[in-house]
Amino acid sequence: MTRSNGEAAHDDIRVAVSTVIFSLRHGGEDLPSVVLPLVRRTRDPHAGQWALPGGWLDVSENLEAAASRTLAETTALTPSYLEQLYVFGDVGRSPSRVVSIVYWALVREDVASTPLPEDENVAWFDTADLPELAFDHRSIIEYALWRLRNKVGYSRIAHGLLPDLFTLAELREVYEAIGGKRLDPANFRRQVEGSGTLIPTREFRTGSHRPARLYRYNHDVELADRGPLPR
Amino acid sequence: MTRSNGEAAHDDIRVAVSTVIFSLRHGGEDLPSVVLPLVRRTRDPHAGQWALPGGWLDVSENLEAAASRTLAETTALTPSYLEQLYVFGDVGRSPSRVVSIVYWALVREDVASTPLPEDENVAWFDTADLPELAFDHRSIIEYALWRLRNKVGYSRIAHGLLPDLFTLAELREVYEAIGGKRLDPANFRRQVEGSGTLIPTREFRTGSHRPARLYRYNHDVELADRGPLPR
DNA sequence: GCAAAAGTGTTTAACATACACCCATGG
DNA sequence: CCATGGGTGTATGTTAAACACTTTTGC
Numbered sequence: 312m313t314r315s316n317g318e319a320a321h322d323d324i325r326v327a328v329s330t331v332i333f334s335l336r337h338g339g340e341d342l343p344s345v346v347l348p349l350v351r352r353t354r355d356p357h358a359g360q361w362a363l364p365g366g367w368l369d370v371s372e373n374l375e376a377a378a379s380r381t382l383a384e385t386t387a388l389t390p391s392y393l394e395q396l397y398v399f400g401d402v403g404r405s406p407s408r409v410v411s412i413v414y415w416a417l418v419r420e421d422v423a424s425t426p427l428p429e430d431e432n433v434a435w436f437d438t439a440d441l442p443e444l445a446f447d448h449r450s451i452i453e454y455a456l457w458r459l460r461n462k463v464g465y466s467r468i469a470h471g472l473l474p475d476l477f478t479l480a481e482l483r484e485v486y487e488a489i490g491g492k493r494l495d496p497a498n499f500r501r502q503v504e505g506s507g508t509l510i511p512t513r514e515f516r517t518g519s520h521r522p523a524r525l526y527r528y529n530h531d532v533e534l535a536d537r538g539p540l541p542r
Numbered sequence: 543m544t545r546s547n548g549e550a551a552h553d554d555i556r557v558a559v560s561t562v563i564f565s566l567r568h569g570g571e572d573l574p575s576v577v578l579p580l581v582r583r584t585r586d587p588h589a590g591q592w593a594l595p596g597g598w599l600d601v602s603e604n605l606e607a608a609a610s611r612t613l614a615e616t617t618a619l620t621p622s623y624l625e626q627l628y629v630f631g632d633v634g635r636s637p638s639r640v641v642s643i644v645y646w647a648l649v650r651e652d653v654a655s656t657p658l659p660e661d662e663n664v665a666w667f668d669t670a671d672l673p674e675l676a677f678d679h680r681s682i683i684e685y686a687l688w689r690l691r692n693k694v695g696y697s698r699i700a701h702g703l704l705p706d707l708f709t710l711a712e713l714r715e716v717y718e719a720i721g722g723k724r725l726d727p728a729n730f731r732r733q734v735e736g737s738g739t740l741i742p743t744r745e746f747r748t749g750s751h752r753p754a755r756l757y758r759y760n761h762d763v764e765l766a767d768r769g770p771l772p773r
Numbered sequence: 774g775c776a777a778a779a780g781t782g783t784t785t786a787a788c789a790t791a792c793a794c795c796c797a798t799g800g
Numbered sequence: 801c802c803a804t805g806g807g808t809g810t811a812t813g814t815t816a817a818a819c820a821c822t823t824t825t826g827c
Contacts, residue, residue: 457769538688
Protein backbone atom coordinates (compact mmCIF):
# COMPACT_ATOMS: atom_id res chain seq x y z
CA MET A 312 0.00 0.00 0.00
CA THR A 313 2.72 2.47 0.85
CA ARG A 314 4.75 3.76 -2.06
CA SER A 315 8.48 3.85 -1.44
CA ASN A 316 9.70 6.26 -4.08
CA GLY A 317 7.07 7.44 -6.49
CA GLU A 318 7.77 4.57 -8.86
CA ALA A 319 6.90 1.06 -7.77
CA ALA A 320 3.59 -0.47 -6.87
CA HIS A 321 0.66 1.17 -8.60
CA ASP A 322 -1.88 -1.04 -6.98
CA ASP A 323 -2.92 1.75 -4.67
CA ILE A 324 -5.18 4.71 -5.34
CA ARG A 325 -3.72 8.13 -6.00
CA VAL A 326 -5.66 11.35 -5.54
CA ALA A 327 -5.29 14.21 -8.01
CA VAL A 328 -6.87 17.66 -8.05
CA SER A 329 -7.61 19.50 -11.31
CA THR A 330 -9.42 22.69 -12.16
CA VAL A 331 -11.50 23.89 -15.08
CA ILE A 332 -10.89 27.63 -15.24
CA PHE A 333 -13.25 29.78 -17.26
CA SER A 334 -12.74 33.30 -18.43
CA LEU A 335 -14.00 35.48 -21.26
CA ARG A 336 -12.16 36.89 -24.22
CA HIS A 337 -13.39 39.71 -26.38
CA GLY A 338 -12.98 39.13 -30.09
CA GLY A 339 -14.21 41.41 -32.86
CA GLU A 340 -17.83 42.50 -33.06
CA ASP A 341 -19.20 39.18 -31.87
CA LEU A 342 -20.04 38.08 -28.38
CA PRO A 343 -16.99 37.32 -26.24
CA SER A 344 -15.93 33.67 -26.17
CA VAL A 345 -15.69 31.45 -23.12
CA VAL A 346 -12.05 30.44 -22.85
CA LEU A 347 -9.99 28.24 -20.55
CA PRO A 348 -6.29 27.57 -19.95
CA LEU A 349 -4.82 24.15 -20.70
CA VAL A 350 -1.43 22.64 -19.98
CA ARG A 351 0.54 20.46 -22.37
CA ARG A 352 1.58 17.19 -20.79
CA THR A 353 5.32 16.57 -20.81
CA ARG A 354 5.22 12.93 -19.79
CA ASP A 355 3.25 9.77 -20.37
CA PRO A 356 0.45 8.89 -20.31
CA HIS A 357 -0.82 11.17 -23.07
CA ALA A 358 2.48 13.07 -23.41
CA GLY A 359 2.13 16.00 -25.79
CA GLN A 360 -1.62 16.31 -25.41
CA TRP A 361 -3.38 19.17 -23.66
CA ALA A 362 -4.88 18.65 -20.23
CA LEU A 363 -6.51 20.49 -17.35
CA PRO A 364 -4.11 22.15 -14.92
CA GLY A 365 -3.75 20.14 -11.74
CA GLY A 366 -1.49 17.98 -9.62
CA TRP A 367 -1.35 15.47 -6.81
CA LEU A 368 -3.08 16.12 -3.54
CA ASP A 369 -0.66 16.69 -0.70
CA VAL A 370 -1.10 14.64 2.48
CA SER A 371 -1.40 17.73 4.64
CA GLU A 372 -3.30 19.96 2.27
CA ASN A 373 -7.02 20.68 2.08
CA LEU A 374 -8.78 19.97 -1.20
CA GLU A 375 -9.54 23.57 -2.08
CA ALA A 376 -6.01 24.57 -1.14
CA ALA A 377 -4.66 21.95 -3.52
CA ALA A 378 -6.83 23.35 -6.29
CA SER A 379 -5.56 26.88 -5.65
CA ARG A 380 -1.95 25.76 -5.39
CA THR A 381 -1.84 23.68 -8.58
CA LEU A 382 -3.68 26.51 -10.32
CA ALA A 383 -1.06 29.01 -9.27
CA GLU A 384 1.84 26.70 -10.06
CA THR A 385 0.77 25.87 -13.59
CA THR A 386 -1.02 29.02 -14.72
CA ALA A 387 -0.20 31.73 -12.14
CA LEU A 388 -3.88 32.62 -12.05
CA THR A 389 -5.97 33.70 -9.06
CA PRO A 390 -9.64 32.84 -9.42
CA SER A 391 -12.50 35.02 -8.23
CA TYR A 392 -14.68 31.97 -7.74
CA LEU A 393 -13.80 28.37 -6.95
CA GLU A 394 -16.14 25.46 -6.41
CA GLN A 395 -15.94 21.70 -6.39
CA LEU A 396 -17.28 20.21 -9.60
CA TYR A 397 -17.22 16.43 -9.40
CA VAL A 398 -15.01 13.46 -8.69
CA PHE A 399 -14.00 11.26 -11.57
CA GLY A 400 -12.63 7.93 -10.50
CA ASP A 401 -13.59 5.22 -12.92
CA VAL A 402 -11.12 2.39 -13.17
CA GLY A 403 -10.42 2.76 -16.87
CA ARG A 404 -9.84 6.52 -17.10
CA SER A 405 -6.09 6.26 -16.54
CA PRO A 406 -3.56 3.40 -16.78
CA SER A 407 -3.02 3.54 -13.01
CA ARG A 408 -5.85 4.12 -10.57
CA VAL A 409 -6.36 7.85 -10.15
CA VAL A 410 -9.25 9.56 -8.41
CA SER A 411 -9.48 13.11 -9.76
CA ILE A 412 -11.19 15.71 -7.65
CA VAL A 413 -12.13 18.41 -10.12
CA TYR A 414 -12.85 22.04 -9.23
CA TRP A 415 -14.09 24.76 -11.49
CA ALA A 416 -13.17 28.40 -11.31
CA LEU A 417 -13.85 31.81 -12.77
CA VAL A 418 -11.19 34.38 -13.61
CA ARG A 419 -11.93 38.00 -14.43
CA GLU A 420 -11.15 38.91 -17.98
CA ASP A 421 -8.70 41.64 -16.96
CA VAL A 422 -6.81 39.15 -14.79
CA ALA A 423 -6.84 36.52 -17.50
CA SER A 424 -5.35 38.88 -20.05
CA THR A 425 -2.13 39.33 -18.11
CA PRO A 426 0.29 37.15 -20.00
CA LEU A 427 0.65 33.51 -18.98
CA PRO A 428 3.99 32.29 -17.65
CA GLU A 429 6.80 32.23 -20.24
CA ASP A 430 5.95 28.72 -21.22
CA GLU A 431 4.68 27.47 -24.49
CA ASN A 432 3.10 24.57 -22.65
CA VAL A 433 0.31 26.71 -21.21
CA ALA A 434 -2.27 28.39 -23.42
CA TRP A 435 -5.83 29.66 -23.55
CA PHE A 436 -8.39 27.87 -25.72
CA ASP A 437 -11.86 28.73 -26.89
CA THR A 438 -14.31 26.24 -25.37
CA ALA A 439 -15.99 26.04 -28.76
CA ASP A 440 -12.74 24.94 -30.40
CA LEU A 441 -10.84 22.59 -28.12
CA PRO A 442 -7.79 20.57 -29.14
CA GLU A 443 -7.43 16.85 -28.54
CA LEU A 444 -7.41 16.35 -24.79
CA ALA A 445 -5.75 13.87 -22.45
CA PHE A 446 -7.72 11.33 -20.39
CA ASP A 447 -11.43 12.10 -20.02
CA HIS A 448 -10.73 15.82 -19.76
CA ARG A 449 -12.93 16.69 -22.71
CA SER A 450 -16.06 15.35 -21.07
CA ILE A 451 -15.04 16.96 -17.79
CA ILE A 452 -14.93 20.32 -19.54
CA GLU A 453 -18.31 19.65 -21.13
CA TYR A 454 -19.74 18.97 -17.70
CA ALA A 455 -18.17 22.08 -16.22
CA LEU A 456 -19.62 24.16 -19.05
CA TRP A 457 -23.02 22.67 -18.38
CA ARG A 458 -22.71 23.60 -14.71
CA LEU A 459 -21.57 27.11 -15.58
CA ARG A 460 -24.52 27.68 -17.90
CA ASN A 461 -26.91 26.26 -15.36
CA LYS A 462 -25.57 28.15 -12.42
CA VAL A 463 -25.52 31.46 -14.22
CA GLY A 464 -29.29 31.15 -14.39
CA TYR A 465 -29.98 30.97 -10.68
CA SER A 466 -26.99 32.64 -9.02
CA ARG A 467 -24.82 35.69 -9.44
CA ILE A 468 -21.59 34.05 -10.50
CA ALA A 469 -21.46 36.14 -13.67
CA HIS A 470 -19.92 38.86 -11.53
CA GLY A 471 -16.92 36.57 -11.05
CA LEU A 472 -15.93 37.31 -14.63
CA LEU A 473 -15.99 41.10 -14.30
CA PRO A 474 -13.79 43.71 -12.62
CA ASP A 475 -15.02 45.77 -9.68
CA LEU A 476 -16.73 48.40 -11.77
CA PHE A 477 -18.81 47.55 -14.80
CA THR A 478 -21.72 48.79 -16.87
CA LEU A 479 -24.99 46.94 -17.25
CA ALA A 480 -24.09 46.27 -20.88
CA GLU A 481 -20.89 44.58 -19.80
CA LEU A 482 -22.73 42.43 -17.30
CA ARG A 483 -25.30 41.57 -19.92
CA GLU A 484 -22.56 40.60 -22.32
CA VAL A 485 -21.31 38.04 -19.80
CA TYR A 486 -24.73 36.43 -19.59
CA GLU A 487 -25.03 36.52 -23.35
CA ALA A 488 -21.63 34.92 -23.90
CA ILE A 489 -22.33 32.10 -21.46
CA GLY A 490 -25.88 31.53 -22.59
CA GLY A 491 -24.97 31.90 -26.23
CA LYS A 492 -27.84 34.21 -27.07
CA ARG A 493 -28.69 37.91 -27.01
CA LEU A 494 -30.81 39.33 -24.22
CA ASP A 495 -33.24 42.24 -24.19
CA PRO A 496 -31.38 45.18 -22.60
CA ALA A 497 -34.53 46.63 -21.07
CA ASN A 498 -35.68 43.42 -19.40
CA PHE A 499 -32.16 42.54 -18.34
CA ARG A 500 -31.82 45.86 -16.58
CA ARG A 501 -35.02 45.43 -14.63
CA GLN A 502 -34.22 41.88 -13.62
CA VAL A 503 -30.77 42.64 -12.34
CA GLU A 504 -31.73 45.94 -10.73
CA GLY A 505 -34.56 44.29 -8.87
CA SER A 506 -32.33 41.57 -7.49
CA GLY A 507 -30.49 43.85 -5.08
CA THR A 508 -27.08 42.57 -6.12
CA LEU A 509 -25.94 45.80 -7.74
CA ILE A 510 -24.80 49.05 -6.18
CA PRO A 511 -24.94 52.01 -8.58
CA THR A 512 -21.99 54.40 -8.40
CA ARG A 513 -21.80 58.04 -9.49
CA GLU A 514 -19.27 57.25 -12.18
CA PHE A 515 -19.97 56.73 -15.83
CA ARG A 516 -18.19 54.97 -18.63
CA THR A 517 -17.88 57.38 -21.50
CA GLY A 518 -17.62 55.91 -24.95
CA SER A 519 -18.83 56.76 -28.39
CA HIS A 520 -22.43 57.26 -27.27
CA ARG A 521 -24.48 58.06 -24.24
CA PRO A 522 -22.40 57.39 -21.09
CA ALA A 523 -23.38 54.31 -19.08
CA ARG A 524 -23.53 54.21 -15.32
CA LEU A 525 -20.93 52.08 -13.58
CA TYR A 526 -22.08 49.55 -11.02
CA ARG A 527 -20.36 47.69 -8.23
CA TYR A 528 -21.20 44.24 -6.96
CA ASN A 529 -22.99 44.04 -3.62
CA HIS A 530 -20.88 41.62 -1.61
CA ASP A 531 -23.58 41.25 1.04
CA VAL A 532 -25.21 38.86 -1.39
CA GLU A 533 -23.27 35.66 -1.90
CA LEU A 534 -22.13 34.84 -5.41
CA ALA A 535 -23.76 31.44 -5.21
CA ASP A 536 -25.75 29.64 -2.57
CA ARG A 537 -23.80 26.52 -1.80
CA GLY A 538 -26.02 25.47 1.05
CA PRO A 539 -24.72 24.35 4.42
CA LEU A 540 -21.30 23.39 3.11
CA PRO A 541 -18.40 24.00 5.46
CA ARG A 542 -16.23 26.73 4.00
CA MET B 543 5.16 13.02 -3.63
CA THR B 544 5.75 14.56 -0.24
CA ARG B 545 5.70 12.42 2.84
CA SER B 546 6.53 13.50 6.35
CA ASN B 547 9.13 11.54 8.25
CA GLY B 548 8.48 8.42 10.29
CA GLU B 549 4.80 7.52 10.77
CA ALA B 550 4.82 4.73 8.25
CA ALA B 551 1.36 3.21 8.05
CA HIS B 552 -1.18 6.04 7.96
CA ASP B 553 0.95 8.51 6.15
CA ASP B 554 -0.77 8.26 2.79
CA ILE B 555 -4.21 9.28 1.65
CA ARG B 556 -7.00 6.76 1.88
CA VAL B 557 -10.21 6.97 -0.14
CA ALA B 558 -13.54 6.09 1.42
CA VAL B 559 -17.03 6.02 -0.06
CA SER B 560 -20.13 6.74 2.03
CA THR B 561 -23.79 7.20 1.23
CA VAL B 562 -26.61 9.26 2.68
CA ILE B 563 -29.74 7.18 2.07
CA PHE B 564 -33.11 8.85 2.35
CA SER B 565 -36.46 7.22 2.66
CA LEU B 566 -39.86 8.11 4.10
CA ARG B 567 -41.67 6.66 7.06
CA HIS B 568 -45.36 7.09 7.74
CA GLY B 569 -46.18 7.93 11.31
CA GLY B 570 -49.61 8.70 12.70
CA GLU B 571 -51.74 11.44 11.20
CA ASP B 572 -48.85 13.74 10.48
CA LEU B 573 -46.77 14.06 7.38
CA PRO B 574 -44.32 11.19 6.84
CA SER B 575 -40.80 11.81 8.15
CA VAL B 576 -37.61 11.77 6.14
CA VAL B 577 -35.51 8.96 7.60
CA LEU B 578 -32.08 7.51 6.92
CA PRO B 579 -30.15 4.42 8.03
CA LEU B 580 -27.03 4.77 10.18
CA VAL B 581 -24.41 2.29 11.26
CA ARG B 582 -22.86 2.10 14.72
CA ARG B 583 -19.08 2.17 14.61
CA THR B 584 -17.43 -0.81 16.24
CA ARG B 585 -13.89 0.53 16.26
CA ASP B 586 -11.98 3.73 16.82
CA PRO B 587 -12.04 6.52 15.93
CA HIS B 588 -15.49 7.38 17.25
CA ALA B 589 -16.26 3.81 18.34
CA GLY B 590 -19.86 3.48 19.52
CA GLN B 591 -21.11 6.53 17.64
CA TRP B 592 -23.43 6.39 14.67
CA ALA B 593 -22.09 7.02 11.19
CA LEU B 594 -23.04 6.93 7.52
CA PRO B 595 -22.82 3.52 5.88
CA GLY B 596 -19.71 3.23 3.76
CA GLY B 597 -16.33 1.62 3.33
CA TRP B 598 -12.99 1.81 1.59
CA LEU B 599 -12.78 2.22 -2.14
CA ASP B 600 -11.46 -0.88 -3.83
CA VAL B 601 -8.56 -0.46 -6.26
CA SER B 602 -10.45 -2.08 -9.11
CA GLU B 603 -13.89 -0.72 -8.36
CA ASN B 604 -15.72 2.25 -9.85
CA LEU B 605 -16.94 4.93 -7.46
CA GLU B 606 -20.63 4.31 -7.93
CA ALA B 607 -20.05 0.57 -7.64
CA ALA B 608 -18.31 1.11 -4.32
CA ALA B 609 -21.28 3.13 -3.09
CA SER B 610 -23.69 0.37 -4.09
CA ARG B 611 -21.52 -2.36 -2.62
CA THR B 612 -20.94 -0.76 0.78
CA LEU B 613 -24.65 0.09 0.87
CA ALA B 614 -25.62 -3.51 0.30
CA GLU B 615 -23.02 -4.83 2.73
CA THR B 616 -24.03 -2.63 5.63
CA THR B 617 -27.75 -2.12 5.10
CA ALA B 618 -28.84 -4.63 2.42
CA LEU B 619 -30.69 -1.83 0.67
CA THR B 620 -31.07 -1.24 -3.06
CA PRO B 621 -31.59 2.41 -3.95
CA SER B 622 -33.86 3.66 -6.70
CA TYR B 623 -31.70 6.73 -7.17
CA LEU B 624 -28.00 7.26 -6.57
CA GLU B 625 -25.97 10.39 -7.20
CA GLN B 626 -22.65 11.79 -6.15
CA LEU B 627 -23.02 14.42 -3.44
CA TYR B 628 -19.63 15.90 -2.60
CA VAL B 629 -16.11 15.04 -1.58
CA PHE B 630 -15.01 15.83 1.93
CA GLY B 631 -11.28 15.77 2.37
CA ASP B 632 -10.17 18.38 4.87
CA VAL B 633 -7.04 17.48 6.80
CA GLY B 634 -8.63 17.64 10.21
CA ARG B 635 -11.79 15.65 9.65
CA SER B 636 -10.22 12.36 10.72
CA PRO B 637 -7.07 11.42 12.66
CA SER B 638 -5.55 9.91 9.52
CA ARG B 639 -5.96 11.48 6.10
CA VAL B 640 -9.19 10.26 4.57
CA VAL B 641 -10.86 11.59 1.45
CA SER B 642 -14.55 10.66 1.62
CA ILE B 643 -16.50 10.50 -1.61
CA VAL B 644 -20.09 10.81 -0.50
CA TYR B 645 -23.10 9.69 -2.51
CA TRP B 646 -26.74 10.21 -1.73
CA ALA B 647 -29.54 7.84 -2.50
CA LEU B 648 -33.29 7.37 -2.38
CA VAL B 649 -35.02 4.17 -1.28
CA ARG B 650 -38.72 3.51 -1.80
CA GLU B 651 -40.69 3.34 1.39
CA ASP B 652 -41.90 -0.20 0.72
CA VAL B 653 -38.30 -1.34 0.18
CA ALA B 654 -37.10 0.49 3.28
CA SER B 655 -39.70 -1.16 5.47
CA THR B 656 -38.36 -4.65 4.89
CA PRO B 657 -36.46 -5.34 8.09
CA LEU B 658 -32.82 -4.40 8.31
CA PRO B 659 -30.20 -7.14 8.76
CA GLU B 660 -30.34 -8.86 12.16
CA ASP B 661 -27.93 -6.41 13.63
CA GLU B 662 -28.52 -3.90 16.34
CA ASN B 663 -25.77 -1.78 14.87
CA VAL B 664 -27.89 -0.64 11.95
CA ALA B 665 -31.00 1.46 12.43
CA TRP B 666 -33.23 4.07 10.83
CA PHE B 667 -33.32 7.60 12.22
CA ASP B 668 -35.58 10.55 11.68
CA THR B 669 -33.58 13.35 10.05
CA ALA B 670 -35.25 15.76 12.45
CA ASP B 671 -33.95 13.84 15.44
CA LEU B 672 -30.42 12.59 14.79
CA PRO B 673 -28.15 11.04 17.41
CA GLU B 674 -24.57 12.14 17.99
CA LEU B 675 -22.67 11.38 14.83
CA ALA B 676 -19.09 10.38 14.07
CA PHE B 677 -16.66 12.62 12.16
CA ASP B 678 -18.31 15.42 10.18
CA HIS B 679 -21.22 13.19 9.24
CA ARG B 680 -23.80 15.49 10.74
CA SER B 681 -22.94 18.36 8.43
CA ILE B 682 -22.74 15.94 5.53
CA ILE B 683 -26.31 14.89 6.22
CA GLU B 684 -27.37 18.53 6.49
CA TYR B 685 -25.87 19.17 3.09
CA ALA B 686 -27.53 16.09 1.57
CA LEU B 687 -30.87 17.22 2.96
CA TRP B 688 -30.36 20.63 1.43
CA ARG B 689 -29.61 19.02 -1.93
CA LEU B 690 -32.66 16.79 -1.64
CA ARG B 691 -34.96 19.71 -0.88
CA ASN B 692 -33.45 21.75 -3.68
CA LYS B 693 -33.53 19.03 -6.27
CA VAL B 694 -37.09 18.05 -5.52
CA GLY B 695 -38.05 21.51 -6.73
CA TYR B 696 -36.67 21.22 -10.24
CA SER B 697 -36.53 17.50 -10.98
CA ARG B 698 -38.69 14.44 -10.61
CA ILE B 699 -36.69 12.58 -7.99
CA ALA B 700 -39.71 12.39 -5.68
CA HIS B 701 -40.75 9.36 -7.70
CA GLY B 702 -37.67 7.59 -6.37
CA LEU B 703 -39.40 7.33 -3.00
CA LEU B 704 -42.57 5.71 -4.33
CA PRO B 705 -43.47 2.25 -5.67
CA ASP B 706 -44.47 1.72 -9.30
CA LEU B 707 -48.10 2.62 -8.80
CA PHE B 708 -49.19 5.54 -6.69
CA THR B 709 -51.97 8.07 -6.30
CA LEU B 710 -51.55 11.79 -6.71
CA ALA B 711 -52.13 12.21 -2.98
CA GLU B 712 -49.25 9.86 -2.25
CA LEU B 713 -46.97 11.75 -4.61
CA ARG B 714 -48.05 15.01 -3.07
CA GLU B 715 -47.32 13.65 0.37
CA VAL B 716 -43.72 13.02 -0.71
CA TYR B 717 -43.30 16.62 -1.77
CA GLU B 718 -44.96 17.80 1.42
CA ALA B 719 -42.73 15.65 3.62
CA ILE B 720 -39.54 16.84 1.94
CA GLY B 721 -40.60 20.45 1.72
CA GLY B 722 -42.06 20.41 5.20
CA LYS B 723 -45.29 22.16 4.24
CA ARG B 724 -48.72 21.30 2.89
CA LEU B 725 -49.52 21.84 -0.77
CA ASP B 726 -52.78 22.69 -2.49
CA PRO B 727 -54.11 19.42 -3.95
CA ALA B 728 -55.76 21.14 -6.91
CA ASN B 729 -52.69 23.10 -7.98
CA PHE B 730 -50.39 20.18 -7.33
CA ARG B 731 -52.47 18.02 -9.62
CA ARG B 732 -52.33 20.50 -12.47
CA GLN B 733 -48.62 21.09 -12.11
CA VAL B 734 -47.67 17.45 -12.13
CA GLU B 735 -50.22 16.46 -14.79
CA GLY B 736 -48.92 19.16 -17.08
CA SER B 737 -45.33 18.02 -16.73
CA GLY B 738 -45.76 14.87 -18.78
CA THR B 739 -44.00 12.71 -16.22
CA LEU B 740 -47.08 10.72 -15.20
CA ILE B 741 -48.95 7.98 -17.00
CA PRO B 742 -52.50 7.44 -15.71
CA THR B 743 -53.58 3.81 -15.40
CA ARG B 744 -57.08 2.37 -15.35
CA GLU B 745 -56.67 1.17 -11.79
CA PHE B 746 -57.87 2.92 -8.67
CA ARG B 747 -56.86 2.78 -5.07
CA THR B 748 -59.98 2.15 -3.05
CA GLY B 749 -59.98 3.41 0.49
CA SER B 750 -62.45 4.93 2.84
CA HIS B 751 -63.63 7.52 0.36
CA ARG B 752 -63.79 8.22 -3.33
CA PRO B 753 -61.27 5.98 -5.12
CA ALA B 754 -58.14 7.68 -6.42
CA ARG B 755 -56.62 6.94 -9.79
CA LEU B 756 -53.26 5.17 -9.79
CA TYR B 757 -50.43 6.61 -11.84
CA ARG B 758 -47.21 5.21 -13.15
CA TYR B 759 -43.98 7.08 -13.66
CA ASN B 760 -43.05 7.89 -17.25
CA HIS B 761 -39.53 6.58 -17.60
CA ASP B 762 -39.00 8.45 -20.87
CA VAL B 763 -38.37 11.47 -18.67
CA GLU B 764 -35.22 11.23 -16.61
CA LEU B 765 -35.54 11.45 -12.85
CA ALA B 766 -32.98 14.23 -12.77
CA ASP B 767 -30.98 16.00 -15.42
CA ARG B 768 -27.39 15.37 -14.52
CA GLY B 769 -26.05 17.01 -17.65
CA PRO B 770 -23.37 15.44 -19.80
CA LEU B 771 -22.01 13.21 -17.05
CA PRO B 772 -20.73 9.82 -18.14
CA ARG B 773 -23.03 7.18 -16.69
C1' DG C 774 -28.95 66.48 -37.14
C1' DC C 775 -28.05 61.61 -37.17
C1' DA C 776 -26.67 57.16 -35.44
C1' DA C 777 -26.44 54.36 -31.63
C1' DA C 778 -26.48 52.96 -27.13
C1' DA C 779 -28.65 54.21 -22.40
C1' DG C 780 -32.61 54.04 -20.07
C1' DT C 781 -38.15 54.18 -19.30
C1' DG C 782 -42.87 52.72 -20.05
C1' DT C 783 -46.57 49.69 -21.59
C1' DT C 784 -48.83 45.69 -23.32
C1' DT C 785 -49.38 40.84 -23.35
C1' DA C 786 -49.07 36.10 -22.09
C1' DA C 787 -47.80 32.53 -18.93
C1' DC C 788 -47.97 30.94 -14.61
C1' DA C 789 -48.62 30.17 -9.56
C1' DT C 790 -51.89 30.85 -5.91
C1' DA C 791 -56.18 30.84 -3.56
C1' DC C 792 -60.39 29.08 -3.06
C1' DA C 793 -65.29 27.87 -4.41
C1' DC C 794 -67.46 24.08 -5.98
C1' DC C 795 -69.06 19.31 -7.62
C1' DC C 796 -68.20 14.02 -7.45
C1' DA C 797 -67.97 9.41 -5.54
C1' DT C 798 -67.42 6.41 -2.01
C1' DG C 799 -67.76 4.03 2.98
C1' DG C 800 -70.11 4.19 6.81
C1' DC D 801 -77.29 11.39 4.03
C1' DC D 802 -73.12 12.98 5.66
C1' DA D 803 -68.23 13.26 6.17
C1' DT D 804 -64.15 13.11 3.51
C1' DG D 805 -60.92 13.11 0.21
C1' DG D 806 -60.91 13.05 -5.21
C1' DG D 807 -61.22 16.04 -8.84
C1' DT D 808 -62.71 20.53 -11.77
C1' DG D 809 -63.38 25.44 -12.54
C1' DT D 810 -62.25 30.20 -12.03
C1' DA D 811 -60.58 34.70 -10.34
C1' DT D 812 -56.44 37.14 -9.00
C1' DG D 813 -51.68 38.63 -8.64
C1' DT D 814 -46.95 38.19 -9.98
C1' DT D 815 -43.49 37.73 -13.44
C1' DA D 816 -41.17 37.25 -17.93
C1' DA D 817 -41.13 38.65 -22.58
C1' DA D 818 -41.76 41.84 -26.56
C1' DC D 819 -41.38 46.16 -28.14
C1' DA D 820 -42.39 51.24 -28.63
C1' DC D 821 -40.49 55.19 -27.00
C1' DT D 822 -37.47 58.97 -24.87
C1' DT D 823 -32.67 60.53 -23.50
C1' DT D 824 -27.89 61.55 -24.15
C1' DT D 825 -23.75 61.40 -26.12
C1' DG D 826 -19.90 61.56 -30.40
C1' DC D 827 -19.36 62.85 -34.74
